Amino acid sequence: MHLxxxxxxNVGSSGNVFNVIKSIRYTGATCGLIKQEDDxxxxxxxxxxxxxxxxxxxDALRNNNFHHALIESMKCKPTLGICLGLQVLCGVGHEFQxxxxxxxxxxxxxxxNCSGVVPNMGFRxxxxxxxxxxxxxxSENDEFYFMHSYEVxxxxxxxxxxxxxxxxxxxxxxxxHVFGVQFHPEKSREPGLRIIQNFIDL
Amino acid sequence: xxxxxxxxxxxxxxxxNHVVKPxxxxxxxxxxxxxxxxxKYFSDGADELIYIDIVASLYQRGIDYEQIKRASDNIYIxxxxxxGIRTVDDCHRLFDSGADKVCINTHALQSDSTLIDNAxxxxxxxxxxxxxxxxxxxxxxxxxxxxxxxxxSKDLVDWVDEVEGRGAGEIILQSIDRDGSRKGFDFNLISKxxxxxxxxxxxxxxxxxxxxxxxxxxxxxxxxxxxSSVLHYNKLKIPSIIESxxxxxT
Amino acid sequence: xxxxxKYGLPLKVEFCSKCTSSNQRPNSAYExxxxxxxxxEFVPVTSGVCKACxxxxxKKAIDWAERxxxxxxxxxxxxxxxxxxxxxxxxxxxxxxxxxxxxxxxxYGMHPVLTTWAPNMQTSQGIQNFxxxxxxxxxxxxVYQNKQVHRLLTKLAxxxxxxxxxxxxxxxxxxxxxxxxxxxxxxxxxxxxxAEFGVNMDRMNIPTMDLGFFTVDNNDISQIYLSGxxxxxxxxxxxxxxxxxxxxxxxxxxxxxxxxxxxxxxxYYKKWNFHDNYYYAxxxxxxxxxxxxxxxxxxxxxxxxxxxxxxHFYTFYTKFGIGRATAASFQEIRAGVITRDExxxxxxxxxxxxxxxxxxxxxxxxxxxxxxxxxxxxxSRPDHLWKKEHGEWKLRQPIWKA
Numbered sequence: 001m002h003l004x005x006x007x008x009x010n011v012g013s014s015g016n017v018f019n020v021i022k023s024i025r026y027t028g029a030t031c032g033l034i035k036q037e038d039d040x041x042x043x044x045x046x047x048x049x050x051x052x053x054x055x056x057x058x059d060a061l062r063n064n065n066f067h068h069a070l071i072e073s074m075k076c077k078p079t080l081g082i083c084l085g086l087q088v089l090c091g092v093g094h095e096f097q098x099x100x101x102x103x104x105x106x107x108x109x110x111x112x113n114c115s116g117v118v119p120n121m122g123f124r125x126x127x128x129x130x131x132x133x134x135x136x137x138x139s140e141n142d143e144f145y146f147m148h149s150y151e152v153x154x155x156x157x158x159x160x161x162x163x164x165x166x167x168x169x170x171x172x173x174x175x176x177h178v179f180g181v182q183f184h185p186e187k188s189r190e191p192g193l194r195i196i197q198n199f200i201d202l
Numbered sequence: 203x204x205x206x207x208x209x210x211x212x213x214x215x216x217x218x219n220h221v222v223k224p225x226x227x228x229x230x231x232x233x234x235x236x237x238x239x240x241x242k243y244f245s246d247g248a249d250e251l252i253y254i255d256i257v258a259s260l261y262q263r264g265i266d267y268e269q270i271k272r273a274s275d276n277i278y279i280x281x282x283x284x285x286g287i288r289t290v291d292d293c294h295r296l297f298d299s300g301a302d303k304v305c306i307n308t309h310a311l312q313s314d315s316t317l318i319d320n321a322x323x324x325x326x327x328x329x330x331x332x333x334x335x336x337x338x339x340x341x342x343x344x345x346x347x348x349x350x351x352x353x354x355s356k357d358l359v360d361w362v363d364e365v366e367g368r369g370a371g372e373i374i375l376q377s378i379d380r381d382g383s384r385k386g387f388d389f390n391l392i393s394k395x396x397x398x399x400x401x402x403x404x405x406x407x408x409x410x411x412x413x414x415x416x417x418x419x420x421x422x423x424x425x426x427x428x429x430s431s432v433l434h435y436n437k438l439k440i441p442s443i444i445e446s447x448x449x450x451x452t
Numbered sequence: 453x454x455x456x457x458k459y460g461l462p463l464k465v466e467f468c469s470k471c472t473s474s475n476q477r478p479n480s481a482y483e484x485x486x487x488x489x490x491x492x493e494f495v496p497v498t499s500g501v502c503k504a505c506x507x508x509x510x511k512k513a514i515d516w517a518e519r520x521x522x523x524x525x526x527x528x529x530x531x532x533x534x535x536x537x538x539x540x541x542x543x544x545x546x547x548x549x550x551x552x553x554x555x556x557x558x559x560y561g562m563h564p565v566l567t568t569w570a571p572n573m574q575t576s577q578g579i580q581n582f583x584x585x586x587x588x589x590x591x592x593x594x595v596y597q598n599k600q601v602h603r604l605l606t607k608l609a610x611x612x613x614x615x616x617x618x619x620x621x622x623x624x625x626x627x628x629x630x631x632x633x634x635x636x637x638x639x640x641x642x643x644x645x646x647a648e649f650g651v652n653m654d655r656m657n658i659p660t661m662d663l664g665f666f667t668v669d670n671n672d673i674s675q676i677y678l679s680g681x682x683x684x685x686x687x688x689x690x691x692x693x694x695x696x697x698x699x700x701x702x703x704x705x706x707x708x709x710x711x712x713x714x715x716x717x718x719x720y721y722k723k724w725n726f727h728d729n730y731y732y733a734x735x736x737x738x739x740x741x742x743x744x745x746x747x748x749x750x751x752x753x754x755x756x757x758x759x760x761x762x763x764h765f766y767t768f769y770t771k772f773g774i775g776r777a778t779a780a781s782f783q784e785i786r787a788g789v790i791t792r793d794e795x796x797x798x799x800x801x802x803x804x805x806x807x808x809x810x811x812x813x814x815x816x817x818x819x820x821x822x823x824x825x826x827x828x829x830x831x832s833r834p835d836h837l838w839k840k841e842h843g844e845w846k847l848r849q850p851i852w853k854a
Binding site: 013015016017018019022023026051052053056084117118119121122123124125127145147148149162163164184186187188189190192193 | 275278294297299303324329
């Protein structure tokens with residue numbers, strides 16, 4: 001049985017790549033950076049952390065020709081998008097300007113529609129609305145760290161929601177073997193590390 | 203689900219290889235080592251850590267990325283790192299060293315505030331924190347730099363508005379008049395900022411006992427509370443703070 | 453004609469390899485013997501280390517438990533069991549005098565009374581901290597100078613020696629002994645002794661002050677100089693009387709050798725730490741640092757109660773190339789708080805900053821014009837330390853280029 005090899009997409013601003021790698025290594029899995037198109041083939045599973053803004057990340061993907069490589073890879077390899085990595089799975093984003101996303105899931109990204117101050121920053125509990133292997137062992141009291149000003153609006157692939165100032169928003173999606181989480185598992189203590197572990201164990 | 207509770211954030215003030223604790227932003231008394239203290243507070247249940255190199259701007263020297271990497275090792279909560287940030291490239295390197303958010307003051311306040319805009323555009327507002335070191339003067343507050351010792355021309359309220367406009371995602375609000383004193387928070391200062399800010403504000407400076415913390419939570423419902431002295435000197439422990447707040451809010 | 457010589461300074465500038473000090477530091481003189489033509493004694497840098505840093509090493513080997521025992525014995529000897537004042541603590545309300553007075557009272561059971569030689573021009577920080585000192589529960593004998601006389605002497609000291617602080621230092625050194633001789637108090641406790649600065653090292657293991665600082669043999673005023681001028685000239689030419697000069701004239705050594713008065717230094721008994729004293733002061737009183745960094749330095753907590761301090765540090769800089777940032781940094785280096793490299797970065801950034809904040813106040817106080825101020829400070833700069841580059845004064849060998 002070989003150790004799963006996780007590829008971490010490193011495009012544009014490196015953002016939280018360092019911390020994502022740290023959390024993968026914590027589970028014992030091996031991992032490496034995906035810096036060019038060919039790198040995708042080296043890995044069994046893909047993690048796509050996203051930092052910056054929707055247009056910024058999409059530009060970086062298109063400029064490095066990752067756009068197609070990523071979509072192709074997602075057809076057969078389990079993929080986990082984190083934060084913006086979730087958001088760009090949608091069809092379109094409205095941060096700064098209207099920009100099309102990877103269109104893996106039906107939905108759009110808009111400014112958080114709530115009365116609280118934005119960004120939504122802090123630990124929140126989540127409500128699992130559809131069973132998923134990445135939630136194995138997660139309890140209703142587990143908290144995950146969110147830091148975002150935009151939310152995914154989607155009605156079909158949502159597997160978990162969370163709340164902020166009484167506003168419910170999508171915090172996780174799954175379509176086949178493509179997953180996306182709005183929170184940062186690498187910053188969410190033990191529950192976050194469990195999510196990473198669950199993804200690696202798929 | 204997810205009713206209000208403030209984030210408990212520990213502030214680590216770094217000078218060279220040590221965590222130090224100034225009083226009124228003066229003095230460099232050592233209280234521990236960065237990695238050990240980060241680990242300890244992570245284990246104790248802190249929600250976040252803020253690691254600030256308080257002398258990088260004052261001494262006009264670069265950032266010690268290796269030390270940050272070591273400090274962030276085995277830490278799985280958000281780590282905000284600041285001190286001496288002058289360029290977007292500094293921010294890139296910080297993220298590559300374990301930072302989850304970057305914290306900016308001196309350079310943006312005194313030299314070039316477009317640093318905030320540029321960082322927010324590339325890394326997202328949520329990853330850009332502005333540190334405000336405020337000193338009371340007559341009936342207002344002035345913003346300071348270089349570890350609370352060089353006044354800027356910016357009045358507090360103007361600067362709060364400006365940083366928000368430039369894309370900062372969060373403010374950490376410190377009082378030069380209270381920090382390290384454990385004599386309680388400056389309610390007037392906090393009120394001034396919270397009433398006009400549209401982004402999360404982490405309030406710091408002055409916690410000395412549990413009443414200080416409970417009072418400020420009840421009065422302001424702050425997004426986050428930054429603690430240093432009261433924890434470094436073992437006046438309070440994080441688990442008991444969290445529980446006291448939970449009890450106070452029910 | 454130059455009114456002050458170039459001090460007999462060593463022409464080769466040497467920096468201490470451990471701190472930011474140099475061999476251009478004057479030894480602590482008997483001020484009332486000082487004239488403008490004096491060649492000073494200088495604190496050498498030997499084998500790359502200044503005397504003050506050598507003393508830091510010496511301090512590590514001192515048995516401080518033993519020294520504290522000596523302090524307790526000293527206190528036992530002088531303590532008045534009926535609760536009357538038994539120790540006089542001179543000071544200004546800075547961090548050091550807060551430390552000394554409070555420890556004597558609360559740790560060693562003494563009954564201190566304070567005394568202060570009024571500052572030339574007290575700053576708001578000075579007022580705040582002076583009151584903080586008294587608010588700890590002390591009485592204070594405040595000595596106010598005849599300001600007309602004091603200002604004249606200060607002006608003359610600036611003109612003759614480029615040393616405006618001299619009359620203050622002289623008066624301050626004289627004050628406690630004079631007061632003590634009139635009170636029923638035999639113990640006077642000062643703060644740090646000269647060894648902490650690397651001067652008068654022959655007395656580093658002696659807890660008491662050299663009587664030469666405030667006494668002379670045969671009270672012959674013709675041998676005494678104030679503001680660099682003979683007292684006889686001050687009387688004849690400037691019309692000052694003996695009562696005008698009383699505060700500044702030394703006492704008769706004979707008187708002191710006979711009596712029971714003892715002048716001790718706290719730093720002999722307790723390991724002195726410039727930086728720790730700041731924490732002591734803020735944690736034990738209402739002492740506050742300055743609202744911003746002090747001009748010419750990076751710190752907010754040292755020597756800030758008198759507007760003349762600003763001028764003093766500046767003239768020290770023009771004469772010896774050593775400014776406030778150098779002084780603060782070498783203290784903090786020796787206190788183990790910053791490294792030499794960090795000190796150098798701070799010196800480079802702040803040392804010798806023009807004292808704009810209180811310049812106007814000082815000029816008025818000294819009754820001189822701004823031009824005269826520049827003339828005197830310019831003239832005070834030794835050739836081997838300074839050069840002019842594009843109309844600006846630059847150190848020939850700054851520490852950051854050494």
